Amino acid sequence: MALQRKDRIKLSTPMGEREVQLWVGDITQLPPEDQVDIVFTSAFFGDYAPVPGTLIGSLQRNLGISVRELAKNKEADLRNMFSCWISEPLPPGLPYKRLVCFEFHCFKKSEGSSIQDLLSAQLSEMFRAMMPILNNHESTVITPLLTTGNQRQSMAHVLKALVDAACHWIKAGLPLKCLKLVLYAPDPSTLDEQNELCMKFFKRLKSAWNQKEKENASFAVISKSYDVCLSYSMKDQEQADKVVEELKKQKKSLEIHSTIFTVNREKTWQDEIFEVMKNSKRIVVVLTPAYVEDADCVEQFNLALCCNRLKKAEVVMPFLFELVPNIPSYMSLVQYTMCKARKENETAEGLLTAACKNLIHTLANLPPSEIMLNQEDSKEESSNKANANSLPSDSSKNYDILISYSHRNREEPCKLYNILREKYPHLNIFFDQNELKAGNLWQQALFEAVNRASCILAFLSEGYCKSSVCHDEFSIGLARHF
Template identity: 30%
Template sequence: MQKVKVSNQCEEKSKSKVTFCSATTHILNVSKHGMRLLDTININYKDSIRKIELCEGDLTRLSNAESFDLLVISAFPNDYIPTPTSLIGSLYSRGLNVSLLSKVKEIDLRKIFSCWLSIKINPNDYSGIQFNRILCFEPLVKNLSPPELVGDIFQSLLPMTEQYKIRSIAMPILATGDAMFPIQKMLSVILESSINWLKLGLDLDTIKIVAYNEQQAKTAKLIFNDYKEKEQLKHTHKIKRDFKYDYFISYSHKNSDEAKILLDSLLKKSSSTKVFFDKNSLKAGHAWQQELFEALDDCKQIFTLLSPEYLDSKVCKEEYHIAYYRQRESDLNIMLPVYLYSANLPTYMKMIQYHDCREGATDKLFDLVNNHI
């Protein structure tokens, strides 16, 4: 170990007249450069193979050959202090100031998806930096923890991959540094989300998950290998599928009465109908997020009960986006949107034909079940 004085690095965004500068003396491990590939999970999607790579190394000391498009970092709300133990601190030591980047965000999706995207970065201006943008995972929701919100990262990327030409991303094992969440918990949810969204069609070629030292890498390899074996087993036994459920009902719990009416109508029409209804179907003590993901992927059709409460629910919106991606990548009519109560629907929700049951018109729910499905 030796002290290295990092030279001033400056980058300007002309419109805002904001200058990115930092000068600091930081202790760097100069003997260790770049990333070492530890293992890979291959995800088959249509005619292509997408990769989730587990690596060990320093995301701020990379060679040209190790470049990728987007670095995902995590931060406390509006807190970008470059502490010595954080990735934000390591970036600062290379001359890249996340606090200043946050003042000129390209797009701010924190209220919806807990993330913001930086403006474009010129890697040539920073030693060891080999990416073009930063996506900062910065949950603002007080009653939900980072493990419960990791899916937001991938949802925020859905509109970005094409618009900003993002094909490869890298991230540390998020929220395990200063936030001190357990590696086992965070890596598991990162892997689950990565695997599920790549299977659904998230347009990325590579996701790199990077452990920062040998001890973290040792723990990460065991977890990663478990997920790799599960995926290999699924691929080996993949045959023409029979869906576990006929329908999945996605709804806000504030609209439980209407959802129950829909459920009862479906079962009354045919007692053999298999419906995933979370109050009845989720097993106590299980990883509910993964169970929801699997159920959404293992049903023929998905009802989405649209309302203001639905739009306010992070879980509901994630369920909707999963259904949306399944339909986009399929020849089947998977989505069955039900417009339950008037709401300010995003344009992409309006574009899919819905069954109008405003304002909570139960007779129209009966009509939907009996005459339209």
Template identity: 30%
Template sequence: MHVFDTIEIQCNSKTKSIRLCTGDLSRVPNEWNTDFLLISAFPNDYSPTPSSVVGALNNRGISVRKLSKEKEEDLRAHFYCWYSKPVSDVITEAKDCPFKRLMCFENPITPGRNSTPVAEVGTMFRGLTTVSNMGSDLRVVSSLLKTGDSGHDKKVMLKAMVNSCAHWMVAGLPIETFSIVLFSKGDVEAAKKTYSVLIKHFGDLKSEINELVKKQTEADETGETFDFYLSYSGQDDKYAKQFSKVMKAQASSIRFFDERETLSEESSWQSKMYSNVKASKKVVHFLSPPYLKAAECVEQFNISYCLNNSIGSLLAPLFLDEGTALPNYMKSIQWFNCHKYDMNKMAQAVKQIYNALIAEAKIPRDKMTAESKTEGAAYVPNYDVFISYAHKNKDIMNSIREKLDPSLQVFLDSEELRHGFQWQQAIYESLERSTVIFAVLSDEYFDSAVCREEFHLATAAVLAADKVKYLIPLRSTDKLQVPSEYKRIPTFPLGKTDNDISRLCQTAHDLIRNPNDTPLGKSLFQGCLSQRKEQKLGKNLELSRTKFVESWIKANKSVKVFTEPKGQIVPKYKSIAVLASPASDDIAKAVKLLTAKICKNGSTEMTVSCQQDFQEHELSRIIDSSDVILVILDDKFFNDSQCLSFLNLGLLDCRLSPNKKRIAVVRKNSKSEVSKIYPLLIDNKFNMADLQWEKLDLGKSFGLSKGQINCLAAAILFTLSEKEQQVPLADGRIPVLKNPLE
């Protein structure tokens, strides 16, 4: 592969590159670390013709047709493209494949549809935006699209691709290097002659692109500014008008950009649309099925989505219709819930968006952006009160919230969860940092996997706390039947009048401010939870784990992992993702070696992916595609933001996919203090510090102690030998944090 020329673009503190190259796309150098290879094809036609990239790939044993049957996400309904699962996972024989995934564009042949080649390039970059949540420094390699069997003019397509790519890079699309490859068989001098016109054209584009980029970065400094840019389809016009009306009631001086901008078919980059979006403090997207069908709406979302990465706090999506099938990258943004086009919910969203706008106006945007970048998963303050409730019991929650002393710091998901952050991790960490936890118990509460997890975590937090914490479970009705596994914890009647609730709220205030002078503070949890000195969380977990370990060792004393050449088991799962901090890299590597020995027919039956072997942007895909998530918990894990972030992603997947995905934990040691409790409630069977594991003799150590290697081997054997069978709750999900008292 030879690089003819490079256009460098300064984007904030980073230098990004657009390269014109020559060579064979099927032989991209491995050192390029290519994340995506872009190709184009006719709809559902992956014939390996001699003049196409599809044909060249096929000659290397990489079948586009086979990859098309294993799509990671099919976006053809809205973006005319799809992208594959990792090539090495689909085509195992393609071990030296020079790119990680394939993205294929298939513009439909529709009667009466007049799409220009330039407009199709715009469509291509809309498709690329869908994978922008996979990392911050993507490396993309592309053919000169639509110039092979499609026959479009090469100069026109080159200019459109370079122009569009440069603008999207500045807008925030996280591409570090975009390489356009002109086909040749390796003779560079011959390629220079063949493509001399295109090479000169690329060189001429340098000054033009630099000038365009300069204008793009400076446009917002002199242009008109808006408070809100409204992005909506024509069919949702009345909802956009209602939003404006309600917002103007908050402040009549608010300025809107609410013209319905259309796409220019003559340009691959929508410069006017970009300028208007960037000139706005917030972009409100009215997400609905008609929205996704409108190319201009999707373009507006993509521009603001990319700008959100560099500017911060820009997006304010309203989710109007629960029938809207959002692409994955849109799902990653927390929206305001206005399901079923509910005007009352929209009014509530308006108030929240307006309050956010006022709060952010007090902080310079550049400072706010810097804080958001260093903040990671969002700063979690200490809370006085956390209210755990099922959303169907929102009225009860509101009654409690209204009567709590306004001086108390209260966590409510509807108020405290910030858009754009992981809601699950925020809930877990906020609950752990709360002094009083109200749990509003009801049939709906116990039917919810998330509510049960909050109750489990609250119980564990009380048991583990060095300082006094209180869990106050409130029965919403006298007839409530509390499930047997929760009957060890005393519950209290919510009461039937406002005065009853006021007394409860006063009690919470007294517990926080003067716990020793409060009758309830002295008597609360006279049952199991009052014995905190004798019944610490660690002792509870150790007791239940000891019973399991004794039973497992007794049943598996004869197991010899390394003396059985054919392996011990036929695994019930096909892939493992190992999450571990760098401090446990040796254990993660041992998982690979042990799995190959344990599984019949060796490693061909299993794929083991370790966190340390992949870049950050690849880990979401690894976790999503793995059947088992094996977590190695050590001291460093609890304070590693990346580890915790991907752990939460794995927990979310397991909760939503009962009995299809499994999460297991091996703890490296049990004596050290931990800064977060919830990882300890995922699984409580395997701890390398348990001396009982020394009794086994499973085989080689791989640099680990006898107890460590035995514990790890036992965890793999147990996890892979049989599928976990749990009965989902009424919401179709399973709690992934276990009850510490069971």
């Protein structure tokens, strides 16, 4: 029996309209013409048995998708940090492009916490995982009410947690175009009591979110604003203190939020943390192994990335104090500033001074689009300024490698960038992730980057040859060679 859409919540965001939808039926009956990017499923840790009555069982029985076989050749194993793994691309003709399997640990329950608290933490983990899963690409996701099958969690509790978390993250800037929540029913026209209750509950959630949308449109909540806020691990308090001290030394008037953020594990959305980040002009991440190993810090990093999308600017500025051997690839895509001495003529103090100087310089040259969070940038001049500010402002910065490529063919260059970051984290790499427009500001910044790169690596493609921007990059590099 085909799936039926029963209700939906519409959300307005700076990136356009987004939806959280409620469907009834069998996920495996989604027509191929309505293909989504990702299907979510859940399992007990390491158990992919196609048990009847579970989505894993239905996927194998109805579509020939063996989760057990997919698990043998994962595209990405994120279980250590995000309790999930991502499959390789599924064969053509199926209603999903990839499968993501969440493996929740019931034995993680700590003393004094309830099963419901644990569930909230697990669903929070699911949305933390969406940042590396979606990888900054606008995506559609279909999912059952995870953990309500054989894991027997409350359907109403899971539905509320999923809807609230999804709406908050989407409003914050998560690139989730549409989330389809599916209540299983053999026949969508005949609903059991539990599904009827869930549909009524969804209507109440929809009413609450519609009211929030109206209130947000009517008036804005005035919150304290900051020039800089810091995100760091408790183990890195000393480094955080040094950043604050140096920033204040260079400019006393800076408003800095330096109190360590505390993640509330009972919540699926960290509203207080996001409010501070959203109202900060720059977010400095004290990047160390301790930061990457801390699940709370990873959640803060993901919230910060959402601010990048909301403001359409690079507001996140990681300061790398220690080399991170196992940094997640999506984190390494954010340009960081090296604050660890690695050459004879460098000192950690000198690098931190230069990093803070560069940060203060960017604060003095903010484009209008960054000042008002939801202001649409209608002028090309503002767009060019935003692009210019995403480039390094310190013309004395040297690069070991500059990667030149067409943004129409970005997959392979991104793979190379991730490999270089993982294998050789000490390298300074210029890797532009915004499609920059031509103009004097852009040309000046680009020429400086090319001139100060020891090696220029060009990915030649049809799109590269047709791009005037790529032509300029290649020509400058070629001129330097001769």
